[in-house]
Amino acid sequence: MANKFFKVNTLQGLLIMSLLGITACVDDAYDLSKDVDMTITVGGENLSIPGSNTDLITLEKIFDLAPESDVKADANGNYALTMSGEGSESSVNVENVTIEGSEIETDPSTTELNFQYVPNQNAEADVDDRTTFNVNKTDVTEDVVSLDYANVTSMSSLDLTFDGSARQLHLTEGFTVTFPEYMTIRCDGDTRFQAEGNTITFTKDVHISRGSRLSIPVSVTAIDFKQMPDGEGLVERGHLVIRGDIPVKGQAYLLAEDFLTHQDVQLKLNTEINIDNIELTEVTAVVDPKIDITIDPVMVNELPDFLQDNEVEIDMTDPKIFLYVTNESPVAVNFSADMIPYKDGQVQHTVILGDKPNGTEPIIIPANKTDYVICLHRLEDAAGIEADQIITVPDLNNLVAKIPDEIRTENIEATAVQTPITLELGRDYNVKTDYNVVAPLQFNDQTRIVYNDQMDDWNSDMEDIDARHAEISLTATNTIPLGMTMTADAIDPDGNVLNDITATVEGGISAGTPDAPTTSTLTIRLESKADGALKNMDGIAYRVEASVPTEVQGITLNESQSLKLDNVIITVKGGVTVDLN
Template sequence: MTITVGGDLTTPGNSSEEITLDDLFDVDYETSDLDTLDNGDFVLCVNGDPTSSSVKVNDVTVDRSEATKSSKMLTFTSDMLVQGETSTMAIEDLNPEWQLKNNDIPEDVIDLEYADDIQHNDVVQRLETEGNTKGVILKKGLRFTFPSYLQVALTDAFTSQWFALSQVNGQTVMTLKNDYRLSSSGADWKVNINRIYFKSTGNVTVPAGEGFLVATANTKAKVLFNVEIPVDGDVAVKAQDFPAGSSEVNFRLVSHVVSNEMAMGRVRAKVNPDIDFTVSEVTIEDLPDFLTDNDVNADLTNPQVLLRVNNQSEVDVNLQAELHSYKEGNKLQTVVLGTDINTVNSKTIRLKASTENLLCISPLNENVPNGYTWVQVENLPDLIRTIPDLIKVENVEAKVLQQFYTVELGVNKEVHTDYDLNAPLEFGKEFSIVYKDTLDGWSEDIEKYEMKELEVSLSAINRIPLNLDLSAMAIDAQGHVMDDVLVETDGFIAAGTKTEPNTKVLTFTLKKKDGTRIKNLDGLILRLDGKAFRGEDQSQSDTWESQTLNASQTLKLDDLKLRIKGGVTMDLN
């Protein structure tokens, strides 16, 4: 049996505890990328995985080389003998021209000042005779003179026994310490080249057209030295060196210079190696619904990318890259980091050599962590205005600054990178979020009623610094939306603070769209649109000061009442 009763019915009011944003958002901090600071402020924290790259400048070598030169003819006669040894004669025109060269320098070597730590750096200088003598006396003081651009040393024991090194006008001179009898089989003297200068500097003179010849539009870079090592001094002949039955000796001194292929271990150079600089992508996971709704506008004031780059190479690197944000496979925004290598300003990213570089990339030079250098990216908030689920670092261009560095050649030097995205929910004037909640269980009070109109009233106390617009949809006991029920409301609550909340009584009126009675109503799905400004408030936005969402901010929905208007039909079965 059913009966219809006229008049209005009202259920008693229900009160609730104040709901903190922490409870309202129901964040699972174990898995979510949303976290809170010690003071309760919400912050989006995303960590990139560490990555490694390498920097290597290719080897530079000079080719194997040899040269031979003979002196002018020397003639000694027996009437020159005094106590078994002739008087001396000067060596003339003994200056072999020996080349150091390489016509195929790697393209990543732009210019060279000098090279040292040279591998296979020994040079053999052989002296022998050419003629009818059985031997010759090299007189004390005989000299080999090396050009100033070659820094040489003595490490060979035999050579060190007989020769000493000295510096004369910037050149290295190897001087014979005592008379030495050079037999007809000759002798080898060895020196080591410890450094090669490719440019004139100080006491070092590199002849024009020699040294390091930089690349041109039509030629590759090359190394070329026409090295003269003159041998000068005096020689004599002993009586036993004359051929049998002869009163005359005729011979030439022959200088033969040989070097193997030399590898430059360390250079002072301008270089431009290819740098495969990699930075990991990051996923943003397990965020509460209020940040992931497509209507959210996360107008965050000062998100920060904290970039840490341990550059173990010897070169300074300019970094430019793009950050791309994606949601459900669709690209959202692109933000450029850094500047081109020729631009230097607050946006430039420079990774210093042999240093752990700590960079805070953000729109504002505020709250920069200790030890970090601020890099300005004004539009970084655009990257996460719609909260993405994936951020990629793409189109990375890492270029070495063109200045001279001391570089080990052929050695991989590691560059280790990791970064965090820290975005406090400190919002600007365009910030908006969407939150949904359900008020249900009403069927226990009104399950037997069929009603023409239901008025739902509640008192809202807002201590959240957002203007809240509330809208609602009716649901049945199975949780299904009742599309045929119209819900009208004036559900706006102005922003409040902890100390100055805003309070308002909100009213929701429910009617069937076709004018019939409502059946099986169990509750409402509430949608809260939180905005820094509503449309009509934009004129006041110039005075806006950024606000921060905090876990302890509260919203209280109090004194919930259901008022059935215009009579009810009751099922008494």
């Protein structure tokens, strides 16, 4: 930046104008170089040459940004350092939970039914039986922390047979088969049975023929684990216990013609539950699946010269990072990470984000969100920020305090928020996190911008001039919110500092704004300690330091802000000797 501020070639203009001012009087009709000594001295004590004013120098001209530069101007001309980091796509998946039929223990039951024979009359008996089942599964996915409820698929049957001397056994309408209270069942495809909640009720009298089986179709559709007694359910991560009794109650009877003899009959009613696989399809649970989030490093490209010096220190008013999050899962994600700037391969700082020691408040990526925006910024004041969630990061400026070569996002931790959610097991839910760094070029008082450069290639104009003292004065009108000071050294054609010449810069350029421009006076003096020293001079190496006074802190650099140099006056003291030979 400072290169453009001061590359007005006023020193070169001084010497060239001095030379042109003299040689303009030479009559080209005579070749004086043959016999006449053309070494002349012009001027007495002082020779002042009025200079011209410069055109308006805007920041747009000063920055002269390449298209690929990470410093860009927005639609209003405000400059910001902008970079983007792209995250890889990952997924949240809690694997299926399937209880194989072979893992389900069942305990068939038998109950005795006594029927008294009375000629030409039916005989009745009460049924009060129960069968049981037991699940003890120790290889359930540990992604499930606790389990409240599950929709399940399971095709099962309750099978009834009888042993004894009778043509057939009849079970009356209203006969019930009751599954555990925590189960919801269905009984489709057979109108003789109706399921409601956890109970199957016979809608009509149903008979079992001798030597045959009555098979009642049962589909378990849901299990409410919260209704299970202690010691059942997900007793610990990976270990699932389900126990249940199935009471079978109602009335049975024999018709008169069902008796094979004219004697009382004792039958044995056999009850057995046959359960195929139970697959948990959708659960309400606390889950802790592995969530992999990675974000590619951000490379810093094509900065303006004034930001590249190793001595530059940036104190940005309110840099911002916008996280753009897609989380299709029903799991809210607690996100934390270390953002680390690297310069020349070395770590500069570590900015800790999220729920970690020395980090920020927790950063929660909500469930079921697409293009959710989280803004991380430096100030407490969030006015004007458009984001779904705003997090204050007081040390965020450390990312750019020394403009890095790259910014890496490392040590990312993404964990599911431990609260019950409803989740489809076995499904991949997409999760992706990208981010943009948007750091407006608005600075605080700790900013120190340093720029070193040189103006050279003057020697061909100066080798014929012998002056001991030269002075340039100018007036600078500034609307850029940076105060600037300059130091300089004379250099020879090889770039070496000429110790016989002292370059002194007096004054500086005060910071200004478009609404309150400042006017400053700057004087550059060249003093030669030896005759002929200026002949060896090829230019000056200069150093510009810019700072941010309190009154202009937080003002964004804008491409229309400008510097204008007026009243450029060149003074040569003690006369000028010009060798025209």
